[in-house]
Every structure is written in structure tokens, then in C-alpha cells.
Amino acid sequence: MKQPKTIIQKIWEKHTVVQETDKPDLLYIDLHLVHEVTSPQAFEGLRLAGRKVRQPDRTYATVDHNVPTINRPVIRDEVARKQMDTLRSNCAEFGIRLADIDHPDQGIVHVIGPQLGLTQPGKTIVCGDSHTSTHGAFGALAFGIGTSEVEHVLATQTLWQNKPKTLNVQIDGPLGPGVTAKDLILAIIGRFGVKFGTGYVIEYTGEAIRGLSMEERMTVCNMSIEAGARAGLISPDETTFEYLRGRRYAPDAAAFEEAVTEWKQLATDKGATYDHTVTLDATKIEPQVTWGTNPGMCLPISASVPDPALMEDPDEKSAAEQAIAYMGLEPNQQLTSIEIQHVFIGSCTNSRITDLRKAASVIRGRKVHPSVRALVVPGSFTVKMQAEQEGLDILFREAGFEWRDAGCSMCLAMNEDVVPAGERCASTSNRNFEGRQGSGARTHLASPEMAAAAAIEGRFVDVRQVMAPTV
Amino acid sequence: MEPINTHNGLVYPLPKKNVDTDQIIPKQFLKRIERSGFGQFLFYNWRFDDEGQPRQDFTLNEPKYKGASVLIAGDNFGCGSSREHAPWALLDYGFKVIIAPSFADIFYSNTTKNGILAIKLSEAQVDYLLKQAEKDSYILTIDLKNQIVYDNLEFKAGFDIPAYQKHMLLNGLDEIGITLTYADQIKQFEQTHN
Ligand code: SF4
Numbered sequence: 001m002k003q004p005k006t007i008i009q010k011i012w013e014k015h016t017v018v019q020e021t022d023k024p025d026l027l028y029i030d031l032h033l034v035h036e037v038t039s040p041q042a043f044e045g046l047r048l049a050g051r052k053v054r055q056p057d058r059t060y061a062t063v064d065h066n067v068p069t070i071n072r073p074v075i076r077d078e079v080a081r082k083q084m085d086t087l088r089s090n091c092a093e094f095g096i097r098l099a100d101i102d103h104p105d106q107g108i109v110h111v112i113g114p115q116l117g118l119t120q121p122g123k124t125i126v127c128g129d130s131h132t133s134t135h136g137a138f139g140a141l142a143f144g145i146g147t148s149e150v151e152h153v154l155a156t157q158t159l160w161q162n163k164p165k166t167l168n169v170q171i172d173g174p175l176g177p178g179v180t181a182k183d184l185i186l187a188i189i190g191r192f193g194v195k196f197g198t199g200y201v202i203e204y205t206g207e208a209i210r211g212l213s214m215e216e217r218m219t220v221c222n223m224s225i226e227a228g229a230r231a232g233l234i235s236p237d238e239t240t241f242e243y244l245r246g247r248r249y250a251p252d253a254a255a256f257e258e259a260v261t262e263w264k265q266l267a268t269d270k271g272a273t274y275d276h277t278v279t280l281d282a283t284k285i286e287p288q289v290t291w292g293t294n295p296g297m298c299l300p301i302s303a304s305v306p307d308p309a310l311m312e313d314p315d316e317k318s319a320a321e322q323a324i325a326y327m328g329l330e331p332n333q334q335l336t337s338i339e340i341q342h343v344f345i346g347s348c349t350n351s352r353i354t355d356l357r358k359a360a361s362v363i364r365g366r367k368v369h370p371s372v373r374a375l376v377v378p379g380s381f382t383v384k385m386q387a388e389q390e391g392l393d394i395l396f397r398e399a400g401f402e403w404r405d406a407g408c409s410m411c412l413a414m415n416e417d418v419v420p421a422g423e424r425c426a427s428t429s430n431r432n433f434e435g436r437q438g439s440g441a442r443t444h445l446a447s448p449e450m451a452a453a454a455a456i457e458g459r460f461v462d463v464r465q466v467m468a469p470t471v
Numbered sequence: 472m473e474p475i476n477t478h479n480g481l482v483y484p485l486p487k488k489n490v491d492t493d494q495i496i497p498k499q500f501l502k503r504i505e506r507s508g509f510g511q512f513l514f515y516n517w518r519f520d521d522e523g524q525p526r527q528d529f530t531l532n533e534p535k536y537k538g539a540s541v542l543i544a545g546d547n548f549g550c551g552s553s554r555e556h557a558p559w560a561l562l563d564y565g566f567k568v569i570i571a572p573s574f575a576d577i578f579y580s581n582t583t584k585n586g587i588l589a590i591k592l593s594e595a596q597v598d599y600l601l602k603q604a605e606k607d608s609y610i611l612t613i614d615l616k617n618q619i620v621y622d623n624l625e626f627k628a629g630f631d632i633p634a635y636q637k638h639m640l641l642n643g644l645d646e647i648g649i650t651l652t653y654a655d656q657i658k659q660f661e662q663t664h665n
Contacts, residue, residue, distance in 0.1 A: 014664075015664075017653070017656055017657055017660045018653055018656050022634045022635065023634075023635050024633075024635055026650065026653060026656075026657075028657070028660055028661075028664060037501050037502070037554075038553065038554065038555065040504035040505075041504065041505065041506045041555075044504070044505075044506075049647070051647070054657075065501075066502065077502075079502040079503070080502050082502075082504065083502050083504060086504050128553060128555075129552075129553055130551065130552050130553040130577055143577075144553040144577055145553060145577065145580075146553055146554075146555035146558075146577060146580065146581035146584065147506075147555040148555060148581065148584035148585065148646075149580070149584070151647065152646060152647050152650065155647045155650075155651070156647060156650045156651060156654075156657060157657065157661075158650060158653075158657060160635070160646065160650070162633070194489060194547065194550060195489075195546070195547045195550070195573065195575075198547070198573065198575060198576055199576060225551075225577075228547070228550065228575065228576070229576075230576045230577060294489055294491070294550075315488055315545070319488060319489070412493075412498050412552075413498065414498045414499070414501065414502070421521075431491075431493070431551060431552075433491050433493040433494065433551060434493070434494060434516065435493060435494075435497055435516050436493055436498075439497070439516055439521070
């Protein structure tokens with residue numbers, strides 16, 4: 001009988017070019033996504049060594065990290081502009097497709113890959129960005145790499161990689177009403193910590209995962225890196241195939257059915273074993289908010305800021321004290337008493353059309369609180385157009401939100417979208433590190449629904465109460 | 472890339488867990504298109520205040536750590552963003568060796584590619600080294616070939632490193648150059664792979 005295998009093993013075996021003892025395996029890379037911030041030094045390296053890009057057709061570039069999301073034609077930041085110009089000339093020189101700042105396919109690299117159908121089950125996908133794990137939602141092995149590795153992939157279309165250990169994160173039971181994929185992944189990280197995935201590739205399994213849409217699966221896989229795992233994936237199923245049907249770079253017509261037959265073989269076999277398994281009961285998860293300075297510092301909205309005085313582990317205690325001081329909170333303060341001044345709906349975690357629709361459904365007919373500045377930054381130009389067709393832009397604007405062009409924006413605040421020092425932001429992004437959204441800025445991670453509700457109330461609330469029918 | 476064999480250097484202790492790459496080098500410095508010159512921005516928000524003046528309360532600013540080349544830190548060092556600007560900044564500042572109980576995966580592979588030796592020691596060993604380096608000017612010697620770390624008193628510890636990483640570091644090798652010697656295999660693979 002054939003040995004049952006996980007999807008991770010199957011993809012690995014299909015991509016191993018060289019296997020020698022005492023060495024990592026040489027793994028073939030199917031798709032390499034490139035952006036302006038982590039690539040200039042890699043192209044420079046190629047030029048200095050007189051090397052070419054081995055497979056320009058397997059490479060796709062866009063600008064997202066640095067781009068302004070307002071007043072596009074003028075880029076005031078000289079250094080940022082130079083970085084974008086550099087990518088443009090590098091793509092021209094090496095023959096790489098580029099969705100440039102004025103291109104209809106431009107957007108956050110992890111939003112456009114899936115949207116264009118470039119992301120497909122069974123592929124190996126890399127990008128010089130740690131949230132490449134997002135693409136794992138399709139049953140692809142996708143992980144972030146550094147700039148030296150970007151150069152390596154450009155030159156050779158391969159990477160030397162140690163076979164990862166496999167971790168099964170099994171989520172039983174359905175999520176409750178008003179509880180989102182973002183709450184699920186935050187609850188996983190809150191429960192198991194920010195490094196439980198280090199050294200592993202995660203496969204998410206279980207009823208709660210099967211019930212998620214593709215966009216929701218992307219939200220979950222996106223934050224695998226916040227759990228320490230370079231990659232996180234989900235075995236493909238009908239939901240995956242339906243999402244891909246008709247996308248520009250997905251196989252078309254007859255080839256599509258053939259591809260589906262092949263993709264079906266990828267799913268983890270019954271009886272396959274993992275190096276480690278953890279389980280969580282989805283029915284117990286509430287909407288989540290982070291209170292501290294890493295994504296593991298998160299709690300259900302009904303909870304209060306923890307009290308370091310009650311912590312026994314000295315490291316945990318000092319980390320909590322520092323986080324509470326940085327965040328300007330009090331121990332035992334109710335999370336629902338935290339007032340916010342900014343709301344950011346965007347980032348590769350939560351800026352897809354369904355995210356915007358869900359945020360809009362909370363806002364409909366309501367107004368942003370007078371002391372809050374709120375931003376919606378669609379993940380791609382296509383998402384923006386779609387939202388505008390549906391009239392979401394008007395709905396957001398009338399409620400008092402700013403409606404922007406696509407990019408990373410306030411997720412990492414490399415452009416002008418910055419949270420001022422000491423101010424507080426409810427953000428749908430993925431990192432609440434010190435200074436992430438601006439020097440001294442305080443970030444609370446939450447779902448689009450929770451962020452939208454916070455925009456209206458001026459503080460965190462349980463969105464399930466806001467959404468209750470108002471007559 | 473410079474080969475590492477043995478390294479002997481002053482230790483700087485950073486007793487923090489989960490130091491993320493946003494702290495190692497904040498995003499405002501990622502816009503440069505060169506690989507060099509990032510050392511001045513290392514730990515920028517911890518080292519400098521809003522006026523750009525050195526902060527008194529950040530220990531790396533203390534004269535006794537001037538010239539440090541061995542960094543000792545808490546668990547899960549280098550988590551977060553994949554930015555290779557983090558190891559570039561550490562190296563440019565002068566750090567050649569980093570010792571911690573564990574490292575984030577992407578950061579770990581980024582260090583090796585830049586000739587920085589990242590060593591995992593146990594929590595207890597790291598705690599000991601942190602204490603020594605906080606007390607006094609403390610020198611460690613790292614012998615990569617024999618995989619040991621020791622001081623000139625009583626501390627001595629072996630460490631593990633994958634054979635491949637060790638080989639690359641000891642010889643300061645260009646990985647792309649090596650991979651290109653497999654060009655035939657890659658080509659062959661491509662003929663049947665879609
Ligand atoms: S949206 Fe944020 S996390 Fe995602 S790629 Fe951009 S900067 Fe990185």
C-alpha cells in the first residue's frame with residue numbers, strides 16, 4: 001500500500017531538483033513575486049555578477065510597500081520614488097512583468113497573486129516578504145525569503161531548503177455568528193504563542209477551516225508567520241477550484257478540468273501523520289483584539305488587559321509590563337474601554353472585496369465617531385474598482401471614512417499614512433510591534449468588522465452587539 | 472562574503488525576547504537601494520530619541536559596549552518581517568555573531584547568507600552570558616570549526632549548526648555560484664515540470 005502523505009510532502013517531492021546527503025534539498029520555485037523594497041539589492045547583485053533572470057515568465061512584480069495611496073501622480077518622497085524607479089528599470093532590463101503604480105493590476109503583492117490566478121494549488125511560491133504565507137490558502141507551498149534568496153531565485157529559479165517539519169493546526173466545530181477568520185487566527189496565536197510554528201510548515205485542517213471562503217483562508221494563512229511558521233497552507237477543495245475558475249492566469253477551459261483532477265490529488269491523504277498537532281475548538285472563539293506589542297498578546301473582546309502582578313513567569317511579566325507601558329494602558333482595564341483615534345481597514349490580511357463588504361455592513365447608515373480618523377485602503381486596484389461598482393466607496397465616504405488607492409499604507413507606514421506617536425489605531429493588519437504604524441504609535445489588531453465598529457463608537461466594542469438588528 | 476573561522480569579541484547583552492526586525496531596523500530606513508550603510512540605523516527607535524539624540528536608557532549607547540561584535544539576546548530573535556536589512560544593519564554595525572535560545576526561521580537563513588554566525592544555546596546558558604556581559608566588559612571566543620563558545624574563565628559550551636551552513640560560513644561561499652554548477656539538473660527538471 002502507498003504511504004499516506006501530507007500535502008506538504010507531496011509538493012516537496014514534486015519540486016526537489018537535487019537531493020544530496022548533508023545538504024538541504026534544492027527546491028524548484030514555480031512563482032516568484034517581487035516588490036520594490038526587498039529587490040533592488042538583488043538585481044544589483046545580478047548585474048555585478050553578470051547574471052540573468054533564469055525564468056522571467058515565472059516572475060511577477062508590483063509596487064505596494066512604498067506607494068502613496070492618495071494624489072498618486074505626485075510622489076513627494078524622493079527616496080521612495082527612487083526605489084520605484086529602480087524596480088521599473090530592473091524589470092525592463094531583465095524582462096519581468098510589472099504591475100506598475102498606474103497599472104490596473106497594481107496592488108499588494110499577496111492580494112494580486114490570487115486575484116490574477118497566478119497563485120495555484122501545488123505551486124511553490126516565494127516573495128521577499130514574510131506574508132507570502134498568504135498564498136498557502138490555495139494549497140501552495142508559499143513562504144517569505146530575504147533579499148539574498150530573492151537574488152538566488154532570480155538567478156537559478158531554485159532555493160536550497162531544509163525539509164520542514166509539519167504541524168497540523170486542527171480547528172474543530174464552526175465559528176460562531178459574527179466571529180471571523182481574523183478572530184480565528186488571532187485566537188490561535190493568542191493560545192499557542194508567537195513561536196509555536198518556528199521550524200514548521202503549518203497545515204490548517206478541520207471543520208472550521210473547510211467552512212471558510214478563499215478570502216478568509218487567506219486571512220488565516222497570512223498570519224502563519226506571526227505564529228513563527230514560514231508557511232501555512234490548506235488542502236485545496238471545491239472552494240479553491242471555484243475561486244480560480246476563469247481567473248486570468250489560471251488554466252482555461254478543458255485544461256482547467258484537467259488541472260482540478262490533478263489538484264484533487266494534492267490534498268493530504270487520510271492517515272498521513274504530522275510531526276506535531278494542536279487543536280482548538282472554534283465554537284469557543286470570540287471576537288479578538290490585541291492589547292500588547294506582539295500578535296500573541298491578544299484577548300477576547302469581553303476580557304480586560306492582563307495584570308502583570310499576577311504573572312508568575314518573570315519573562316512574561318516583564319514583557320507584559322513593557323507592552324502595557326508602551327501601549328499606554330492600565331492593568332485590568334476592560335478592552336471595551338479602550339478609546340481609539342485611528343482606524344485602518346486594509347493590508348494583505350484584510351483588504352479584499354469581502355473584507356470591505358463586511359466592514360461596510362457594520363457601517364451602513366452610521367457615522368464615524370467625531371474623534372476618529374478612519375481609512376479604507378483596498379488591497380488592489382481591482383478590489384477598489386469592484387467596491388466602487390458596488391457603491392461601497394460612497395457608503396464609506398458618507399460615513400466619514402477616507403477612501404484610498406491600493407497599497408500597504410498604514411500597515412507599515414512607509415508612505416505618508418502614519419499614526420502619530422502616542423495615538424491609538426484599530427487596525428486590520430497583522431503586526432502590532434512597537435512603532436509599526438509610526439514611531440510611538442499604538443496598534444490594536446482586529447477584524448474588519450471589529451475595526452469598523454470601533455470607528456463608529458470611538459472605542460472597542462463587541463461587533464456582535466453593534467450588528468444586532470436595530471429597529 | 473568574509474569567511475568566519477574563529478571570532479573573538481566584546482559581548483553586548485540584549486535581554487529581550489521576541490526582538491522583531493521592525494525593532495532591529497525600522498521601516499523608514501528600508502527605502503535605500505544599497506546593501507551598505509545600515510548600521511547607523513540599527514535599533515534606531517531604541518537608540519535615539521525623537522530629536523535623534525542617543526537615549527541614555529538604552530544600553531548599547533553605553534561606552535563600555537563600544538566595539539561589541541557578539542550580540543546575546545532572548546528567545547525568538549529576529550521574528551516578523553523578512554527584511555534582510557536587519558542582518559545588514561547588524562553586520563554593518565559590527566556584530567558578527569549572535570547568540571540566542573532561538574531565532575525566527577527567515578532571519579536565521581538571512582544571517583547565514585551574510586556571513587553572520589547565529590548560535591543557539593540553551594536558556595540557562597544564554598542567561599549566564601547575559602549576566603556576565605551586563606556586569607563587566609566580557610569577551611567571548613567562538614570557534615566555528617570545533618563548534619564551541621568559551622570565555623577566558625570557566626564558560627565553555629558546544630553548539631549545533633547544520634553541516635551545510637557551517638561549510639558556507641567557514642568558506643565564505645557565494646551560494647548562487649554553487650547552485651549554478653547544478654544548471655544541468657535544473658534544466659532537466661524544467662523539461663518535465665510544468
Ligand atoms: S500589507 Fe503590510 S504585511 Fe502585507 S505585504 Fe504590505 S507591509 Fe507587508
